[in-house]
Structure formats: C-alpha cells, structure tokens
Amino acid sequence: MPFTNDQLQRYSRHIILQEVGAKGQRKLCEAKVLIIGAGGLGAPAALYLAAAGIGTIGIADADEVDLSNLQRQVIHTTPDVGKAKVLSAQETMNRINPEVTVKTYRTFVMADNIMELIADYDFILDGTDNFPAKFLINDACVLAGKPFSHAGIIRFKGQLMTYVPGQGPCYRCVFREPPPPDAVPTCKQAGVIGAMGGVIGSLQAMEAIKYILGKGDLLTGYLLTYDALKMDFRKIRLPRRDTCAVCGKSPTILAPFDYAQAVCELG
Amino acid sequence: MTITVAGNKKEYPDGLTVAALLAAENVETPEYVTVSLNDDFVPGDSFDQTVLGDGDEVEFMYFMGGGR
Ligand SMILES: [Zn+2]
Numbered sequence: 001m002p003f004t005n006d007q008l009q010r011y012s013r014h015i016i017l018q019e020v021g022a023k024g025q026r027k028l029c030e031a032k033v034l035i036i037g038a039g040g041l042g043a044p045a046a047l048y049l050a051a052a053g054i055g056t057i058g059i060a061d062a063d064e065v066d067l068s069n070l071q072r073q074v075i076h077t078t079p080d081v082g083k084a085k086v087l088s089a090q091e092t093m094n095r096i097n098p099e100v101t102v103k104t105y106r107t108f109v110m111a112d113n114i115m116e117l118i119a120d121y122d123f124i125l126d127g128t129d130n131f132p133a134k135f136l137i138n139d140a141c142v143l144a145g146k147p148f149s150h151a152g153i154i155r156f157k158g159q160l161m162t163y164v165p166g167q168g169p170c171y172r173c174v175f176r177e178p179p180p181p182d183a184v185p186t187c188k189q190a191g192v193i194g195a196m197g198g199v200i201g202s203l204q205a206m207e208a209i210k211y212i213l214g215k216g217d218l219l220t221g222y223l224l225t226y227d228a229l230k231m232d233f234r235k236i237r238l239p240r241r242d243t244c245a246v247c248g249k250s251p252t253i254l255a256p257f258d259y260a261q262a263v264c265e266l267g
Numbered sequence: 268m269t270i271t272v273a274g275n276k277k278e279y280p281d282g283l284t285v286a287a288l289l290a291a292e293n294v295e296t297p298e299y300v301t302v303s304l305n306d307d308f309v310p311g312d313s314f315d316q317t318v319l320g321d322g323d324e325v326e327f328m329y330f331m332g333g334g335r
Contacts, residue, residue: 126334127334175330236273
C-alpha cells in the first residue's frame with residue numbers, strides 16, 4: 001500500500017534521508033518493537049519509536065504512575081498519577097502518532113510469560129530497573145534468538161549494549177549473574193538525573209531503528225558508557241565469554257528462570 | 268610501567284595486581300565489577316593473582332541496575 005499524503009508529510013524528514021527513504025520508512029511502519037518497562041528508559045524510547053511510526057509497539061509494565069516518576073518518565077503527565085503506566089504510555093504514544101498500534105501488557109515480566117511475550121516482536125528494549133529482570137530478558141532473548149538493547153542508568157551515569165543473535169557477546173557474558181540484593185546501589189537508593197533516561201532511552205530507540213533499517217553499526221560487542229559529569233562517552237570493546245551459561249559453547253541455561261528478589265525491589 | 272585504564276594512560280609501579288588497581292582507582296564495590304585485560308575477561312576470583320604489565324589495557328564494566 002503506498003503512503004498517504006499525511007504519511008508522506010509525517011515521515012518526510014525520515015524519507016528524505018538516504019539511509020531511510022520510502023523503503024526504510026515502510027520497514028519501520030511494519031516493524032514490531034517491545035519495550036519492557038515504561039519508565040525512565042522506556043518512556044523516551046516509546047515516544048521516539050511512536051513518532052518514528054514503528055507499526056506495532058508493545059509496552060509491558062505492572063505499575064501505576066507515581067508522582068516520583070515524573071522527574072524522568074516523560075511519557076506520563078501529572079494528571080496520569082495513579083493510572084496504569086501502560087495505559088498512560090499508550091495514550092501519549094497514540095496522541096503523538098495515531099497510526100501506531102500500541103499493545104499493552106500490564107504485568108510483571110517473568111519466566112513463565114516472557115517467551116510468549118517476546119515471540120511476536122522483532123526487537124526488544126530492556127527498560128527495567130532491576131537485575132533479575134535484566135538477566136531474564138537477556139536469557140529469553142538469547143534463547144529465542146531475538147535482538148535486544150540492554151541499558152542501565154544510575155546517578156549521572158548510563159550504559160547500553162545491543163545483542164544480536166549470532167553476533168557478539170550477551171549481557172550475561174559480561175556480568176555473569178545478578179549481584180546480591182542491595183550489593184550495588186539502585187536508582188531508588190542512589191538517585192538518577194532525569195535527563196539520563198532521555199539520553200540512554202533515546203539511544204536504545206536509535207539502536208532499534210538502525211536494526212530495523214539494517215543501516216549502520218550496532219552496539220554489538222561494545223558497551224557504550226556515558227558519564228554526564230565528565231561529559232564522557234566511551235565505547236568499551238566487550239570480550240566474548242565462551243563459557244557463558246546462556247550463549248556459550250555448552251550452555252547450562254536452557255529455559256528462562258526467575259531470580260528470587262523481593263517485590264519491593266521491583267519499584 | 269604505563270597501563271591504559273578505561274582509556275586513560277597511567278603510570279603505576281611494576282607488580283600491580285588487578286585487585287590493587289581497583290583499590291588505587293577507588294572503584295566502588297570492586298567485587299561486583301567486571302574487568303577486561305587486553306580484550307579478555309579477568310575471572311572474578313583471580314583479581315588478586317593477575318599481575319599487570321607495561322602496555323596493558325584494562326577496562327571496568329559496572330552493574331547499572333536502574334532504568335525505571
Ligand atoms: Zn553470553
């Protein structure tokens with residue numbers, strides 16, 4: 001189906017790009033991206049992916065909007081406090097771009113639902129705030145052969161990496177297993193500058209868009225770190241770990257599993 | 268000897284171990300930091316025994332759990 005005049009206008013700044021064109025925009029409009037966590041990272045990512053015309057955007061989060069979220073979770077507004085985050089996110093995305101289909105999953109993502117959840121998507125964004133979830137997303141994506149973007153933010157720092165099946169290391173190659181609860185600080189304890197989610201979440205959206213377009217170099221095999229106080233971006237080359245429990249030569253993780261962690265840690 | 272730590276060239280005395288470097292660099296919760304040495308991971312249980320040499324390149328990778 002050819003683009004309508006409205007679509008040509010809406011996406012004109014994409015279509016004029018040599019790397020995108022009408023063909024690339026078509027790919028974006030047919031793509032399906034799942035965002036796990038509608039928070040500091042997921043909010044800006046969701047805004048840009050909706051604006052870019054990603055055909056289907058899934059968003060998973062069990063929480064409601066809290067006043068303390070609004071300092072960074074720019075997809076939610078003050079009147080949304082108390083509303084399910086996935087609904088608030090869906091409303092904002094559809095106000096930006098009514099053409100995108102937003103699928104909401106108001107649930108905690110766990111071992112017993114993640115494989116079904118990611119099955120229908122082309123690319124997954126990890127916007128979660130805790131290590132059990134980050135390892136679960138990694139394992140599920142490796143096992144299902146799905147590309148995904150990992151990211152984390154804290155204080156004035158952020159980082160991200162991209163996993164593509166068959167290319168480069170996975171998150172578990174680098175970090176092995178979650179640290180014990182409270183061994184390393186979380187955002188809730190340590191704080192995070194709101195704009196950090198904007199920087200890193202937007203980079204996650206950029207990785208998804210580049211993957212869908214098939215253009216440029218992804219952050220596979222690299223960890224991009226950003227230190228806002230030093231205003232320093234670094235790309236750290238990541239070794240591969242042949243003994244990785246999920247993507248290594250003799251994997252021991254053959255199905256996703258949940259790490260035990262108190263629910264209060266999830267907020 | 269001169270080693271490159273997180274992209275910066277630094278002077279350190281010979282015989283420095285990874286564990287000593289983590290301390291010298293004031294790395295927070297060093298037991299939960301992933302370290303690579305010349306593009307290979309250093310096993311977490313051998314930070315004490317891994318001695319650095321002139322020209323080595325060391326990177327630290329930190330857990331960052333936030334996102335929401
Ligand atoms: Zn791996």
